[in-house]
Amino acid sequence: MRFEAGRPWLVAGLRRRDGDRRSGTWTLPKGTPDPGETVEQTALREVEEETGLRVRIVAPLPSIEYTFVQGGVRIDKTVHYFLMEPVGGDLSRHDREFERVRWVRFEDAPTLLTFETERALVEAAARLLDQPAAERPLPPVAVPLHAESPAP
Numbered sequence: 001m002r003f004e005a006g007r008p009w010l011v012a013g014l015r016r017r018d019g020d021r022r023s024g025t026w027t028l029p030k031g032t033p034d035p036g037e038t039v040e041q042t043a044l045r046e047v048e049e050e051t052g053l054r055v056r057i058v059a060p061l062p063s064i065e066y067t068f069v070q071g072g073v074r075i076d077k078t079v080h081y082f083l084m085e086p087v088g089g090d091l092s093r094h095d096r097e098f099e100r101v102r103w104v105r106f107e108d109a110p111t112l113l114t115f116e117t118e119r120a121l122v123e124a125a126a127r128l129l130d131q132p133a134a135e136r137p138l139p140p141v142a143v144p145l146h147a148e149s150p151a152p
Contacts, residue, residue: 002085002086002103007105007106007107008105008106008125008126008129009103009104009105009106010028010103010104010106010109010122010125011028011029011051011053011091011101011102011103011104012026012027012028012101012102012104012109012112012113013026013027013028013029013050013051013094013097013098013099013100013101013102014026014098014099014100014101015027015097015098015099016099024099025114025115026112026113026114027113027114027115027118028081028113028118028121029046029047029050029051029098030046030079031043031045031046031049031050039080040057040082043057043080043082043084044056044057047084048089049094049095049097050094050095050097050098050101051089051091051094051098051101052089052090052091052092052093052094052095052101053086053088053089053090053091054086054087054088054089055084055085055086055087055089056084056085056087057082057083057084058082058083058084058085059082059083060080060081060082060083061081061082061083061121061124061125062081062121062124063078063079063080063081064078064079064081064117064121065077065078065079066079066117081121083125083128091103106122106125106126106129107126109122110122110123
């Protein structure tokens, strides 16, 4: 996340998949851990791959659990979210998993992000960032991003 004119911005990407009934989904970056990776290592790697930004983790956010069916198989997922801040990179270097990647003001996220769980997460992050600086355990710049893992 970055701040412009005192307002927080986050990065979201447009993902289109074969068989998508919609024109695509606007979502936060996420990915599956490689063997031996922690969720933190996965988040750092996936965010860089999907957005082109190198980031550092500032603080964890609540995880989200959900279930979906793919190829007739029920899949349980847990998505681990983090507040992150960019330390380098460029959005133009994002990979092909996202068709487009862009900065979005937190206040515009509810009308852009496809999934209610991610909209609620951004709202929670915004409340955290609205706390007086002396009361919040965060630096002034951070972004909600996440890594996914199979549910236990």
